[in-house]
Amino acid sequence: MKAEGVIKREYPDPELMALVAKGDKVAFRELSDRYLKMIYAVAFRMFPEKADADDVVQDALVRLWNKAGAWDAKAGASVSTWIYRITYNIAIDHKRRQKAGHVPLPDHAESDAPDPEMALRRQEERQYVRAAVESLPERQRAALVLCHFEGLSNAQAAEIMDTTVKSVEGLLVRARKTLKDTLIAYKKA
Amino acid sequence: MNKGDFEHFLSLYGADFDRWPEDVRDAAAAFYARLKENDADDLAALYQDAAFVDDMLALYDVDGAPDADVIARALTQIEQDKIVPFDASKRRHTPVKRAGAVFAGGMRPAVYALAACVILFFAGLSVMTQTVPLSDASRTASTTSYDGGTVVLAMADAAVDHFMDDLMHDYAILADENISDKEMTFLWQLAQAQIVQPVSTVESQDIERFLDDLFDSYQPLPAPGLNLWDLYEQASVVEL
Structure with a gap:
């Protein structure tokens, strides 16, 4: 399958994983490239600062390399679910280390868009939503990121978060309720 | 519908x-x-x-893209730190001593007592849970009575999540390490963090949510290294 160190694009994930587990760096590059955007999206929504998200991505890739041999195709989890799980765990670890506490909601924001008033309003809303999501407890945020933003099923999110579907549902309901209260208060203000 | x-x-x-x-x-x-x-x-x-x-x-979009060189940086880190892929065939199957040490020696009676306390709490919960109206009509508190006393779980919503985060994180690590004492660790942390007395300002939803999470998450090992009911019989409730 490899020709002069190049892996064909259509090579299936499980076989790439097997190669990575054997220490194949070309396969690692290919697998990383396939999932880079997905890992970054999860990392960014868990840590809406690019530098933090990049740190999570790098750690997730190193974990991918290190733990590829632990992935078991027979256990039923797809490669993507497994990588989501790695990313989730890394993000939670990072968040614990940071534990900076409360995330202040912004009062206003600046923008250089052409329609200043509308753009300013939109930018302010964007920052407010970001802060509101970031203020959610970690597991609520993770459930929201995986299910709402990544479009995974509750069952997939439960597998990634190592919990039950019912727990994920509880987290989603609480996350949405908190966001509703916060965002409606913002709207009224 | x-x-x-x-x-x-x-x-x-x-x-x-x-x-x-x-x-x-x-x-x-x-x-x-x-x-x-x-x-x-x-x-x-x-x-x-x-x-x-x-x-x-919908406004919460992902800004930018991952660093172009992040894969190269990961590979550099892998080489510098000499990180090799984990070999699943060499996975450890014997329990490590980390959790066992916690429950060894002088700590053991206290752990037994706490385990019994939690078990008692669970047992009481199943038969004696009641709903008590608080002065604020919009809130109620679930309380559990046993042996003349009252035990409740009181946590704010965010605290429930943070507690469960820490708990499940540790629990997952222990499970990964195949530690047979993980049930005890679970109960230890639970007892440390959760049992308060007497009833004060408790929101029933907080209790219910916590218990939902707890019961959903807690799955006894098929062949546990420690049998909780044996512990219950060994522990004296008087110690509580």
């Missing part, structure tokens, strides 16, 4: 029916159409709120 179903799915998935389970989407759309015809203001308001949250969440 009835009103309760609609509210449930709305609170879970938001106002976009495409996000709802496929087998209820048509029923949801039909229910919503009837809702508008019947001037059901309360549900319509809930739907509008959910739609507003969805619209706001």
Whole structure:
């Protein structure tokens, strides 16, 4: 399958994983490239600062390399679910280390868009939503990121978060309720 | 679909029916159409709120892209730190001593007592849970009575999540390491963090949510290294 160190694009994930587990760096590059955007999206929504998200991505890739041999195709989890799980765990670890506490909601924001008033309003809303999501407890945020933003099923999110579907549902309901209260208060203000 | 179903799915998935389970989407759309015809203001308001949250969440887009050289940096780190792929064939199957040490020696009676306390709490919960109205009519508190005393779980919503985060994180690590004492660790942390007495300002929803999470998450090992019911018989309730 490899020709002069190049892996064909259509090579299936499980076989790439097997190669990575054997220490194949070309396969690692290919697998990383396939999932880079997905890992970054999860990392960014868990840590809406690019530098933090990049740190999570790098750690997730190193974990991918290190733990590829632990992935078991027979256990039923797809490669993507497994990588989501790695990313989730890394993000939670990072968040614990940071534990900076409360995330202040912004009062206003600046923008250089052409329609200043509308753009300013939109930018302010964007920052407010970001802060509101970031203020959610970690597991609520993770459930929201995986299910709402990544479009995974509750069952997939439960597998990634190592919990039950019912727990994920509880987290989603609480996350949405908190966001509703916060965002409606913002709207009224 | 009835009103309760609609509210449930709305609170879970938001106002976009495409996000709802496929087998209820048509029923949801039909229910919503009837809702508008019947001037059901309360549900319509809930739907509008959910739609507003969805619209706001749509603004939470991902800024930028991962660093172009992040894969190269990961490879550099792998080489510098001499990180080799984990060999699953050499996975450790014997328990490590980390958790065992916690429960060894002088700590053991205290752990037994706490385990018994928690078990007692669970046992009491199943038969003696009651709902008590608080002075604030909008809130109630679930309390559990045993042996003349009262045990409740009191946590704020965010605290429940943070506690469960820490708990499940440690629990997962222990499970990964195949430690047979993990049930005891679980109960130890639970007892440390949760049992308060007497009843003060408790929100029943907090208790129920915590218990939901707890019972959903807690799965005894098929062949546990420690049998909790044996511990219960060994521990003296008087110690509590």
